[in-house]
Amino acid sequence: MHERDGAEVIFSSDGTGFGKSYGVIQGYVEYLERFAKTPKSDDLFPEGGFTNLLFMSPQKSQIDLDSSQKEKILAAGGEFVCVLSRKDIADLDFMDWASGLKNRDRYIQWYEGAKGSKYIGVAMRSLNYHVSQIDRCEEQLKKLTTYGSQDTNYEREILEEQLKNCRHSIRNTIESACKLLFGPDSEKASIKEYIRRGLQARQERMKNAETVRKPGKLEPKISVHEVYFELIKQVLPFEVCQYRPSVLLMTTNKFDTSTYRLVPRQRGEGVRFESVGFDLLIGGKLTPKDPQISTVAAAGHIGQVTYLRDEHFRRNPDCPFRQKNIRFTVIIDELHEAYTRLDETCHVKLITQENNLAHVISVAGRIHNAVLSLERRNKPKEAQTTFEQEMVKFITTLRNLLAEKCELSPGTTLGSILEMFRDQLGAFEVNGDAAERIISITRNVFSFNPKMYVNEEGLKRIRMRNSEGDITRTELYYEVENDASDTNPTLHDLFQLVSVILAACSEITNRHFKRWVKNGGQDNSSSQNTPLGQFVDAANNVAGVVRHIFDRTTDENLLIDHFYTYLQPKTVFTMTPIAELNYVNRGAERTIILAFEMDLVQELPEAMLLRLLTGTHNKVIGLSATSGFSHTKNGNFNRRFLARYSRDLGYRVVEREKADIDTLKALRGLRASIRNVDFRVFDDKQLKLTDIYQNCEIYRRTYDNFFDALKKPLEYDLKNTYKRRQCQRELEALLLAAYEGKNSLILSLSGTFKRAFISAWRTHQPAWRQQYGMHSRCDKKTDNDKKHDQILTFTPFKGRHTVHLVFFDSPLANVEDIRQETYLQNSNTVLVFMSSYKSAGTGLNYFVKYHDGDINDINASRLDVDFERLVLINSSFYSEVKDNSGNLNTLPNYVTVLKHYADDDITVHKLADFNVNFAHGADFNVNFAHRPWRKLSPVNGRT
Structure with missing residues (x-):
């Protein structure tokens, strides 16, 4: 399999007890033994032509390789590389999957081996200091557990903050030490040379060791070259597997983040560290410069495939793995659980409850008034200050996006909405009589584009006004039917305004202007404009994905197909009650305070799979004990989506066929003979x-x-x-x-x-x-x-x-x-x-x-x-289709319905038809049809 040409995604869901994980590792062992008949353990393969194995699992404890397989991989010239999360790097008690050593022991080894290095000696001494400081803080915290006074609570907070800072420093120190190896004052060795020296030093030490290393025991002192190699393995894991067949071990959550790679400096000699996503690196792809998913969504299958192949999954010509014909076999263990975790990371929080939206809009209104003042005075651009120009740019962006991408209700303008929040003191309010109705409509409002929303007519009937004539409060209310005189802004207007404010804030990059907005230019100070300043920071943090808000079609006749469902970003708005305020604000118990949240659903995990496979010879193997659930909409890569693009994007989907039934029956019979099981089922x-x-x-x-x-x-x-x-x-x-x-x-x-x-x-x-x-x-x-x-x-x-x-x-x-x-x-x-x-x-x-x-x-x-x-x-006490409040109107349920529509070969579904009702009917049935699988998946996987 590992030598086989062509990209493949392989599904192995045969039930438990067949040794799936052991089998795929054993297959790689046999491949390595064929690839390198009699290699020395310090051999490198700079010409490439080999396959690396990446094993990921949802849980750290599941990364547990057989010791004999480890020995065979090392003997055949393979290398083990642990790709750790930031948290695990800083956890001194984390046990390395390859060596069996805790981080504390590894870091002390590094210090002992490289404290005299003229390149990283200072960094290693710093690392050792932070390790000792963490131990000191933990010891002090241990002593404080016997006391409970106010003074000890304060001291505990200080120690916990010190502990947090030391752990952060450990990560930075290790990263900085690795960068020093390639800095201007380094010995100018290549990455290949560092790896070669490290392997040779390790081999020499193992030969001279008086005792065989046992799991959990410290090895003899390692040399400085081994320390260099260990630093590179931890900070630059994918550089190692360019020169030596490697088994990379990581958790599913880590895979959805990024790592470092070495790239040539754009100016001058040398290399620099560049952050890159794992799927881009392994798949040899470039990030699309100008995503056109929205435009291509209506182009038909041929147009979509052309765009995906040539632009969205564009190959990186400088990818060393493609240049050297280095392939990857990616093992996704416990696929039913891994997919869920990958799916959760597709949801990006754009606005949280901490971003008090009403106050953000109030500050935006003040900037709007400042720009109106400039316009009334006809102050030319060349006469405006830098900050005035930034304000004009901000308001211009709001105006343009509202005009070009949005559709406000009659009589509503940017100025009229901003004016309503001018003197805002609190948050959004709703009267208790209308609360249940309004909250049910405003929970997880699915947005196809800035104009179109699920249950849109309901949003247009929820309006805003100053509560009881108080200009410092804004109330949501349900309009009186057929009241043409009510021209107050609607919630539909508000959601559109929020989108354009977020987009405009993400374009504010002048740090001096941001500081001026946040605190009037006075550090460690706050002002009435602070909410917008914090909002700008939040928008900048997600600037890379905010553009997707307006990168969406406004064609309501667009088909809900696989391309739209799995690749098109979607926005979700939610207004959530803040219950605790009802108890402390005596006399206002029937007034419900609402907090605003906004999420972006990015492309689903299936897109990551295409990025790994398209234009490569990579293999992806999904392992799961959940047999019999191959075509569910949740907890699994959608087979129909993968099959739709497989031929055009150049990969095969491999799964069990009917011809395999007899083989599996025989295996199960053999398993039953070895494990004679007496099943007893009990009444619920x-x-x-x-x-x-x-x-x-x-x-x-x-x-x-x-x-x-x-x-x-x-x-x-x-x-x-x-x-x-x-x-x-x-x-x-x-x-x-x-x-x-x-x-x-x-x-x-x-x-x-x-x-x-x-x-x-x-x-x-x-x-x-x-x-x-x-x-x-x-x-x-x-x-x-x-x-x-x-x-x-x-x-x-x-x-x-x-x-x-x-x-x-x-x-x-x-x-x-x-x-x-x-x-x-x-x-x-x-x-x-x-x-x-x-x-x-x-x-x-x-x-x-x-x-x-x-x-x-x-x-x-x-x-x-x-x-x-x-x-x-297995007595279930929770629901897989309702949230903690018993609500069916949840984001996962929306996505499930979209997946169902995309797979529907009989009925054509358009955006305009997507008016979801989870209370009853077809959409209700879709989610409850998947409920048994969601519940049985973990149970079946352990039976």
């Missing part, structure tokens, strides 16, 4: 899993004792029938493991029981220690912040089995070696792993290990066995 309303509670007094007394202790931390959850049922079943499954002596893996839909059990343990610790002999892995830890108490050992029933309980999740894997917890030294102890479906991750791949003697002794006898009991607690 059945309170107990067995009759032991009814028939055994000792069991019943122990169960009731634990449940009574859980009632306090579960106080609110127990009021919900489904949550109560879940917690009762988890407790019963845990106690049954001890009573019957069966190693158990227990999974549920949430981590509620885990949090409650840990809380109860901390409350009842003395009693439980005495009664059940319970103790925690964290008993000897002095830092309360690091006491997770997720590993507990106790004996619930005297004379029966002892339980070794592990509440497994990703954070625990960062601080504990979970594999060590799977070892049992006697048959009287049972292992219980408890987790939620989304948190379980790689823990599901572990076996129970009965070991005689030292667990580190590879020659000691050992028996690996499966968990005897798998308990899946």
Whole structure:
């Protein structure tokens, strides 16, 4: 597969227990062994012609490669490169996936190896200082946990701020050290030479090492050349895989950000660091200079494909991977979860509740008045000050966009809307009588372009006026039907104005003018104009995507097809009640205060996939245990979208065919023979899993004792029938493991029981220690912040089995070696792993290990066995189509309907027809048709 020409997207959704992740890694091992028959481990391949493997997973704990595969990859000349997030780089307890070392140990190694370097010695000493400062701050915070005075709270805030600054400094120091290697005062070595020296130094050290390195143990002192190499791997990971076949490891969230690459300086000699998106780098593409998605949307399939191939996914002629025929195989593990995370990053927050919109408009009105004054005085441009010219430019942009891209209601102008907010003091208000109706209309208002909105007629009937004649307050109200005399601005007008203000603010780049707007030019000061100044900052932060607001067609007859649904940006407006103000403003309880938010839905994850594949020989493999859901609209790349463009953009879609059914049946039969499973299904309303509670007094007394202790931390959850049922079943499954002596893996839909059990343990610790002999892995830890108490050992029933309980999740894997917890030294102890479906991750791949003697002794006898009991607690207590307020009018539901329309081969859907009703009818049915898959996806993936 890795040598095969042509781009491919491959879907492997065969269910669990087939070794999908192991298999794709093993395939790469075999490829590397073919590629480099007998290479030395310091060999480079500057001519390219090889394939890199990028493995991404939603959870850090799922990046857990088999040790034998690691050894074979290194022996065949491969390299492991961990691509870390900013948070993980600064986390000293983060355990490197490749080496098994924590960052603290790695950074100390770097300091010891390069503190004498004339290039980065100062930076390494700074790094070591920040590491020690973090340890000092954490130690001081630990001491403060025993005090609770106001003085200690203030001191705690100072220490937490210092801790934050030190972590930020660690990231900057590592990045700066790497840049020094290529700066004007460096030794002028090429990236290739740095890598070659580092590999040679590592090989030499390994030869001379007196002892074999063990996981989690510090290696002998590394040389300065190895430190250079390690810095490059961390800061410039994709430079390494230009010269050496590499396995790159990262989380799904990190993949949707960016990394650095080296590019020649535009002026003078040398190189500079350039930030680039992973999909652009791996796919060898350029960012489109002038996106024309809106224009091309109506061009038909041939025109769309031509634009995508030649412009939107334009190839980068300087891409080193394409020049050297270096390919990538991208593995997306847990695709059903990874897609959801990638989809969430497509939503960019343009305006938040912190940007008080009413006050922003008020400041814009003052600038408008200033420009009107200039116009009345006929002050020519050459006589205007710089700031006056900036104000004119700002207002001109507002006027032009409103005139060319918007459609205000009769009698409404820029001036009339701004005048309404001139003396604004509060925020938007709505009277309690009309609140429910107005809020339902203004929640997640989907905008196709600045003129067109979902349920647009409803927006046009919500108008604005000064509340009770008070010019300092603005009220939203629902107009009286057929009242032609009401010419107040509508919410439709307001949403259009917000779009143009945001666009105009994003074009303000003069920092002196921005400072003048924010605080009158006085640093550390505020003014009545501060809201607009903050709004300008926010607009500048998203300036790259704000242009998409007006890069959209205004043709209401445009078809809702795959091109529009997956590639066209869309804007969403929301007005949310601020409930707490109703309780503190006595006498105004029936007045609801509304906050304004605005989001941009960028191109969906399918576009990223096309960017990786078009014009390349790359392979993308999606792994998921969720079999049988290949054509759903959520949690998966849309196969019909991919098939529509596959031939024209030059890639293949590979998925299971009917001919594979017999093979899969045989595999499942083999799996069943190895894992003889007895399935027992319980009625949804059945309170107990067995009759032991009814028939055994000792069991019943122990169960009731634990449940009574859980009632306090579960106080609110127990009021919900489904949550109560879940917690009762988890407790019963845990106690049954001890009573019957069966190693158990227990999974549920949430981590509620885990949090409650840990809380109860901390409350009842003395009693439980005495009664059940319970103790925690964290008993000897002095830092309360690091006491997770997720590993507990106790004996619930005297004379029966002892339980070794592990509440497994990703954070625990960062601080504990979970594999060590799977070892049992006697048959009287049972292992219980408890987790939620989304948190379980790689823990599901572990076996129970009965070991005689030292667990580190590879020659000691050992028996690996499966968990005897798998308990899946699936009683749903949440909705996948409603938000936390029980509202169906949500952004994901809008996108689901659009996807459904795009796939519809029978009915043609146009923008003008998109008038969504989630309360009932076709749109309601579309979302509820996908509800079972959304719920079953995590469950099916763990079965």
